[in-house]
Structure formats: C-alpha cells, structure tokens
Amino acid sequence: MVExxxxxxxxxxxxxxxxxxxxxxxxxxxxxxxxxxxxxGLGIGAFALGVMVLxxxxxxxxxxxxxxxxAFGFAxxxxxxxxxxxxxxxxxxxxxxxxxxxxVLLALVGxxxxxxxxxxxxxxxxxxxxxxxxxxxxxxxxxxxxxTFEPTVTGALYPSNVGMVFALxxxxxxxxLAQILHYxxxxxxxxxxxxxxxxxxDYRVGAWAMLFFFFTPVLVYxxxxxxxxxxxxxxxxxxxxxxxxxxxxxxxxxxxxxAILAGLAIGSKHTALPTVAVGVILLxxxxxxxxxxxxxxxxxxxxxxxxxxxxxxxxYIRGYLEAGNPFWPLGNAYFDxxxxxxxxxxxxxxxxxxxxxxxxxxxxxxxSLLYWSATSLWHWSWVxxxxxxxxxxxxxxxxxxxxxxxxxxxxxxxxxxxxxxxLVYYLIVVLRIDGxxxxxxxxxxxxxxxxxxxxxxxxxxxxxxxxxxxxxxVAVTALGNLSLSYMLASRSIDYLLSDSSRERFLMQSxxxxxxxxxxxxxxxxxxxxxxxxxxxxYYCDRDYLWDHPHQMVINYRQYNTAPALIxxxxxxxxxxxxxxxxxxxxRLKLGYPQYFADPFHEAFRKKYMRxxxxxxxxxxxxxxxxxxxxxxxxxxxQA
Numbered sequence: 021m022v023e024x025x026x027x028x029x030x031x032x033x034x035x036x037x038x039x040x041x042x043x044x045x046x047x048x049x050x051x052x053x054x055x056x057x058x059x060x061g062l063g064i065g066a067f068a069l070g071v072m073v074l075x076x077x078x079x080x081x082x083x084x085x086x087x088x089x090x091a092f093g094f095a096x097x098x099x100x101x102x103x104x105x106x107x108x109x110x111x112x113x114x115x116x117x118x119x120x121x122x123x124v125l126l127a128l129v130g131x132x133x134x135x136x137x138x139x140x141x142x143x144x145x146x147x148x149x150x151x152x153x154x155x156x157x158x159x160x161x162x163x164x165x166x167x168t169f170e171p172t173v174t175g176a177l178y179p180s181n182v183g184m185v186f187a188l189x190x191x192x193x194x195x196x197l198a199q200i201l202h203y204x205x206x207x208x209x210x211x212x213x214x215x216x217x218x219x220x221x222d223y224r225v226g227a228w229a230m231l232f233f234f235f236t237p238v239l240v241y242x243x244x245x246x247x248x249x250x251x252x253x254x255x256x257x258x259x260x261x262x263x264x265x266x267x268x269x270x271x272x273x274x275x276x277x278x279a280i281l282a283g284l285a286i287g288s289k290h291t292a293l294p295t296v297a298v299g300v301i302l303l304x305x306x307x308x309x310x311x312x313x314x315x316x317x318x319x320x321x322x323x324x325x326x327x328x329x330x331x332x333x334x335x336y337i338r339g340y341l342e343a344g345n346p347f348w349p350l351g352n353a354y355f356d357x358x359x360x361x362x363x364x365x366x367x368x369x370x371x372x373x374x375x376x377x378x379x380x381x382x383x384x385x386x387x388s389l390l391y392w393s394a395t396s397l398w399h400w401s402w403v404x405x406x407x408x409x410x411x412x413x414x415x416x417x418x419x420x421x422x423x424x425x426x427x428x429x430x431x432x433x434x435x436x437x438x439x440x441x442x443l444v445y446y447l448i449v450v451l452r453i454d455g456x457x458x459x460x461x462x463x464x465x466x467x468x469x470x471x472x473x474x475x476x477x478x479x480x481x482x483x484x485x486x487x488x489x490x491x492x493x494v495a496v497t498a499l500g501n502l503s504l505s506y507m508l509a510s511r512s513i514d515y516l517l518s519d520s521s522r523e524r525f526l527m528q529s530x531x532x533x534x535x536x537x538x539x540x541x542x543x544x545x546x547x548x549x550x551x552x553x554x555x556x557x558y559y560c561d562r563d564y565l566w567d568h569p570h571q572m573v574i575n576y577r578q579y580n581t582a583p584a585l586i587x588x589x590x591x592x593x594x595x596x597x598x599x600x601x602x603x604x605x606x607r608l609k610l611g612y613p614q615y616f617a618d619p620f621h622e623a624f625r626k627k628y629m630r631x632x633x634x635x636x637x638x639x640x641x642x643x644x645x646x647x648x649x650x651x652x653x654x655x656x657x658q659a
Contacts, residue, residue, distance in 0.1 A: 023197040024141065027204050030188070033089055034063025036096025039103050041066065045280075047273045052106050053215035058277065059103065060208060061258040065284040066092065068181040071188050072334065075167035082162075085191040121491070122227040128498050129234045133207060135505040138512040139244035140203035143522045144195040144558065145530040150246030151556035155195050158187035159558060169342040171358055172566040172573045174555070177348045179335035181288040182251035195558065199246045206243030206250030209257060209465055210234060216261050220434045221473060228472030231494075232418040233465050235501035238458050241411035241508065248289065253461035255285040256292050260462065263299045264437070267306035272320070275303065279324045283331025290347065291459045294449050296328050298441065349570075359572040400457055412458035417497060419467050425474035429481070435473060442466050526559075535598055535638035536560045542632065548593050550574070553600035553612050554638075565592065569611030576613060582624050590645055597629060597641040 038059035042049075049055040070088050074080050144150060153175045161167055170176045182202075189198035210230045217226030233239065243250045262278035282299055285292035300321045307317035336346035343349075345357030352360050400415045430436055442463060450460050457464060475494075479487045515525060526533045536559040539549060549564040551557055557564050567574045573592070579585040603612055615621045629641035 021141065023193050023200050024137075026189075026193050026197050027200045030067070030089065030201070031060065031204065032100060033093040033096065034067060035059045035103065036063070036098075036100030037066055037092040038063030038096070039099035040096045042277070043099065045273055045276050047277045051215060051218050052103075053211065053218055056103065056107065057208075057212045057215045058258065058262070058281075059099075060211075061255065061281060061284070063092070063096070064185060064205065065181065065255065065281070067188055068184040068284070068287070069331075071184040072167070072181070075161055075184070075187070076334070076338075078166040080161055080165045080167075080187070080191070082191050085188055088188075089192075122224060125227045125231045125498075128502065129210065129230055132234055132240070132502055132505050135502070135509040136203060136207070136240065136244045138509045138516060140200045141196070142199075142244075142512045142515060143526050143529075144199055144246055145526060145533075147245055147247075148556055150199075151530075151558040153555075154183065154248050155186055155190065155198055155246045156556075156558040158183050158190050158198070159195070161187055162191050163561075167338065171343070172568060172571045173557075174568070174570075177335075177339040177343055179287045179289060179332060181255070181284055181335075182248040185251060186246070186248075195246065199244070202246055202248070202250055203244045205254040206239060208254060209239075209250070212254075212257050212261065213465060213469060216257075217469060217472070220264075220438075221469070221476075224476050225469065225472045228475045229465075229468045230472075231498065232416070232422075232471050232475075233468035235418075235498060236416050236461075236464055236468070237414040237501075237504070238412055238464070239461060240501070240505055241414075242458060247458075249458050249461055252285065252288045252292060252459075253465065255281060255288050256295060256462040257465050259285045259292075259295055259299075260441070260466065263295075263302055266324075267302040268434070268437075275320055275324050276327065279327035280331060282324070282328035286328060286332035287335050289459070290350065291449065291453070294445065294453075296325050298445060299328070300325055302441070360570060412456055415457050415464055416501070418471050419464070421493075422471035422474040422478075423467065425478060426470060429474055429477040435470070438466060439470055442470065530556075530559065531637050532556060532598075533559050534635050535633060535640055538633040538640055539596070539598065543596060547595045550589070550592075550594045550597045552597055552615055553603045553607060554598060560598070562596075564598075565594065567612075576620075580620070582620075582627060585624060586628055586643075586645065589643060595643055596632075597643060599639050599641065601637055601639060 035056065036059075038061065039055070041062045042055065042059050047058070049058065067088070070092070071080070071085070074084050074088065144155060150156075153173050157170065157173060157176065157180070160170055160173075182205075185201055185205075186198040189195075189201045210233070213229045213233060214223070214226040217223065217229055239250065259278060259281035262274060262281050266272075266274035266278045278299065282292075282295050285295055303321050303324055304317055307320060339348045340346040340355075343358040345352055345355035347355070348357045349360035352358075400413050401417045401420045426435070426439055430439055445460070445463055450457065450463060475490070478484070479490055527537075532554060536557075539547075540559075540561040543549070543562055545562075547562045549560060549562050550567055551560075551564055552567050555566055555568060557566070565573060567576075569575075574585075574588060576585070579588045599615055601616060603614055608614060613621055615625075625641070628644050628646075630644055631639060632642055633640040
C-alpha cells in the first residue's frame with residue numbers, strides 16, 4: 021500500500037509542475053478539469069524527459085531520482101496550491117443526485133476501479149512483456165545508471181517515455197510502483213474523457229463515455245499490469261484533445277500544447293507517429309476553414325510538426341547512434357542496422373524477405389481488406405471461450421451497439437469531426453499498420469465518447485421509449501463486466517487479505533523466480549548469465565543476455581560446433597546459463613531448440629557446463645571454459 025502513497029505524491033508533484041509549464045505556454049483552459057488534465061499530462065511527461073536526460077548523462081541513481089522529484093515539487097508548489105484551491109468545491113457543480121442514472125453509472129465505474137487497483141497492488145508476475153522488457157529494461161538502466169543498448173532484449177531502442185516513468189517508479193520503490201503508475205495513467209483517462217466531454221458535449225455524455233471506456237476488456241486486463249499501452253493512451257488522448265482545441269479555436273498557443281503532447285506520445289511508442297500526420301491535416305483544414313492565408317497555415321503546421329518531432333527526436337537519434345537505424349529493429353533492411361532476424365507485419369501482408377516490401381494489389385487482398393474494414397469491430401467485441409481469450413483484441417460490445425446510431429445523430433460539427441478522425445485513424449493505423457486494438461487504446465476512448473453521445477441521444481431523443489430496454493441492456497453488460505473484473509481480481513483480493521509475504525507469493529506464482537533467487541544469492545556480482553528459452557529476466561539481478569532466435573547475438577546455426585559456440589560464449593563473457601527444462605511448443609515455433617532433447621546442446625552441456633541448481637522448471641549451469649588458445653586477449657569471466 022505504500023506504493024499507492026508514492027503514486028499519489030508523484031501525481032501531485034506532476035500536476036504542480038505541469039501546471040507551471042501550462043502557464044508558461046499561456047494556454048487558457050475552459051474548465052478546471054481541462055486544466056488538471058493537461059497539467060497532469062505535462063507533469064508526467066516532464067518526469068519522463070527528466071529521467072531520460074539523467075540516463076543519457078549516466079546519472080541514473082536513486083538519489084538523483086529523489087532530487088528530480090524534489091526539484092519538480094519545489095518548482096510547482098505554488099501552482100499546485102492554486103489549482104487545489106480552484107478544485108475545492110467543484111464537485112458540487114455537477115447536477116448529480118444520489119439516485120440519478122449518471123450517479124449509478126459512475127458508481128459502477130468506482131467499483132471497477134477498486135477491483136483493478138487490487139490487481140495493480142500485486143507483486144509483478146505473470147504476463148511475459150512486462151517482465152521481459154517493459155519493466156526489465158528500466159531496471160537494467162538503473163543497475164547500469166545509464167540508457168545502455170541491450171541488443172538481445174526486445175524493444176531495447178524503442179522510444180520509451182513510459183519506460184522512463186517506470187524507471188522512476190522502480191528506482192524509488194520497485195516494480196510494484198511502476199505497475200501502479202501504469203494503472204494510474206490508465207485510470208486518469210476517465211478524468212480526460214470527462215474533461216473532453218465537458219468541453220465539447222456535456223457531463224451526461226461524459227458519464228456514458230467513462231463507463232464504456234472503463235469496461236473495455238483490453239483496458240480492464242492490461243491497465244493494472246506493467247505494460248506500456250495505457251501510458252501511450254494517456255499521452256495520445258491528451259495530444260488529440262489539444263489538437264482538436266487548436267483546430268477548432270483561434271488560440272495559437274493551443275498548437276504549442278498539442279505539439280508538446282504529440283511529441284510525448286511519439287516518444288512513447290512508434291504507433292503514435294501518425295498523430296503528427298493527422299494533426300497537420302486537421303490544422304490545415306481548420307486554418308483553411310477560417311480563411312487564413314496559405315503561408316500562415318503552413319507556418320502553423322510546421323510549428324506543430326517541428327515541436328512534436330524535436331521532442332521525440334532523442335529516442336530516434338539514440339537508435340541511429342547505437343544500431344545504425346533510428347527505428348531499430350523496424351525497417352532494418354533499409355538502414356542496414358544491427359542484425360535482427362525478426363519479421364514484422366503491416367496489416368494482412370507479412371514480409372518474409374527484405375525484397376518483399378513492395379505492395380502488389382490483388383482481388384483477394386482487396387476483399388480481405390474490405391471484409392476486415394467492415395467486420396473487425398464485430399470480431400473484436402467478443403471475448404470468446406476461456407482457453408482462447410485474446411485480451412488485446414477484445415473491445416467490448418458497446419461500440420458495435422451504439423456507433424451505428426451516428427448515422428442518425430451525427431449532426432453537430434464536433435461529432436462529425438470526431439467521427440471522421442476516428443474512421444480515418446482506424447482504417448489507416450489500426451487495420452493497416454498494427455491490427456491490434458491494444459496499441460490504439462486512445463482511439464477506443466474517442467469511440468467511447470461517440471458511443472456515449474449516441475446513448476444519451478437515444479434516451480433523450482425520439483427513441484426515448486426504448487429507454488427501459490437500453491438501460492436494462494447497459495445494466496446487464498455492466499454487471500457482466502464487473503463480474504469479469506472480479507474474476508481477474510479474485511486472486512489479488514485473496515492475496516491482499518492474507519498474511520502471505522511477497523517472497524512467498526512470487527515463489528509460488530512466478531516460475532523462474534526461484535532460479536533467479538539462486539542466481540542472485542550464489543553468483544558473483546560480475547557474472548553474466550545467458551537465458552536459454554527464457555525472456556522474462558526482470559528478477560535476475562546479474563547482467564544477462566537472451567538467446568532469442570530473432571536477436572542474432574547467439575545464432576546456433578552459425579555457431580554449430582562445440583568449439584565455435586564456446587568461443588562465442590567466451591567472446592560474450594558468459595559465465596553461467598539459466599535454461600528452461602521443457603520449452604512449450606510456441607517457443608519451439610519461434611526457433612528455439614528443445615535444449616535437453618537436442619543432441620548438439622546435450623553434447624555441449626556435458627562437456628562445458630556444470631550443474632549448480634535445479635528445480636522442476638529451470639536449471640542453473642556454470643560454464644567451464646577450456647584453457648584459452650588464441651583468445652588470450654579475451655576476458656574470461658570469473659565464477
């Protein structure tokens with residue numbers, strides 16, 4: 021629970037410092053909710069950039085992180101006090117009775133918030149991505165006090181503003197604080213949605229939209245975990261909100277705010293890059309609609325794009341300097357960067373060879389694109405049967421139920437603009453580029469606003485006779501979503517109410533925790549561990565490498581003899597090996613060998629490895645190097 025207090029303190033500091041930045045920009049907000057939202061986003065973004073600067077300067081220490089928080093807190097103290105005074109008593113401005121429909125909607129959201137918080141308070145365990153790289157990379161940076169290049173770890177050179185927020189949390193209190201910060205950023209979206217609706221619609225639409233977005237299964241599942249997607253959504257939604265303010269208003273300072281937030285979003289994940297292109301189009305349309313001169317419109321667009329790209333550029337410059345490719349490993353064939361064997365898909369066309377990057381249209385491809393354009397929301401609306409649940413592609417039923425109502429109710433300019441933006445982004449980015457709703461959570465926040473607008477129009481307009489049916493349907497689905505949230509949180513609740521220690525829980529719940537416990541206790545500080553068949557290295561406190569088939573650091577096809585492999589391991593200064601005993605089929609398909617059933621690896625093990633520890637899932641070996649012959653200049657790690 022201490023981590024929750026840390027999170028609230030960091031949020032308060034972020035709001036104060038972010039409000040100072042907001043005042044420096046001289047941006048005028050229409051409501052206190054809008055001011056609070058943009059202040060929080062700018063403050064969290066400032067934390068991310070501050071930690072990045074410390075990492076680039078090799079000053080990533082616990083003490084420097086505390087100094088950063090204290091400096092931001094001192095700089096924004098007056099703004100925080102002033103904003104708190106303006107917030108006092110604002111809750112009474114909302115005309116919500118205790119028994120009103122909208123109070124019930126918010127109460128359902130409140131119960132779901134508590135269930136999600138129970139999961140966020142758990143020790144970090146389970147899913148692969150957080151323990152493999154989202155949290156593991158920030159921990160490595162902290163251990164080395166710098167933003168180092170870890171070529172065997174996926175995402176080593178991706179833009180990482182959210183990762184820097186995680187580094188702040190891990191450095192101050194550990195992975196649990198980073199996990200809670202991710203949950204906080206996801207739940208802050210509810211405030212953002214309320215503020216957005218307050219500006220462009222009303223509080224009633226906001227209540228519906230908050231309910232619909234909060235019960236989006238992809239958010240329910242991923243927000244309490246140490247992924248980065250809710251954090252990307254956090255920055256991207258604010259960027260689009262500020263962009264709409266700039267495109268529909270006359271205040272040029274809104275353009276600067278929109279550009280800063282777009283830069284923070286781009287610096288969080290590559291998938292936010294289209295925000296700049298879409299932003300330029302919206303600003304151009306807005307300027308031409310106001311009959312501004314072409315030169316003035318071009319200047320505004322250049323200002324927006326320039327600030328956004330400049331703010332994100334350190335991540336891409338780092339990628340180019342470290343690997344010869346600013347997007348490494350994406351597009352590696354074009355930049356000739358550090359070798360990486362992985363192939364990446366854009367839409368339904370999978371690139372197998374670099375030369376296959378050309379797009380050749382065909383009738384089948386066109387039919388497939390049209391089919392998915394028309395039906396993907398429908399397919400993504402259902403969870404499916406338990407064994408095959410795909411949480412990252414499950415968006416709930418509300419959008420397919422309410423969005424068709426836009427054909428009737430989309431009469432206001434704001435609604436048409438928002439719907440057009442969502443449609444273009446959905447067709448180009450979600451379907452064509454990543455094909456994964458988890459990577460575009462902010463889009464489903466905007467769709468929740470549109471769905472909320474339609475729901476409110478239905479119960480207030482010509483279809484109000486259907487109000488009982490509509491409310492009954494929402495009640496049933498909301499209770500079903502709460503049941504789903506409780507199912508996910510039930511184990512967390514049991515843990516929080518028990519006297520079980522964190523250590524005991526992790527030993528029972530995280531398969532590789534026990535072997536890494538032995539690594540941390542028995543191996544010397546200068547040991548370097550090769551993880552064979554494993555990518556979740558967060559709990560390993562020694563320097564480690566993956567032997568993932570995509571990373572090409574240890575390519576068993578290239579080093580296919582025992583002398584060649586031991587020479588390569590000596591070159592990489594590997595002193596120990598942690599190996600998964602029985603690899604599942606999905607990892608074998610990636611290209612991993614089944615080590616203990618592979619004659620080459622078995623012969624190598626018997627000759628060059630000594631067993632130190634074994635449990636039912638993992639083994640720990642020491643590498644026994646032969647006397648150096650011709651490699652005397654290579655450092656041999658000491659066990």
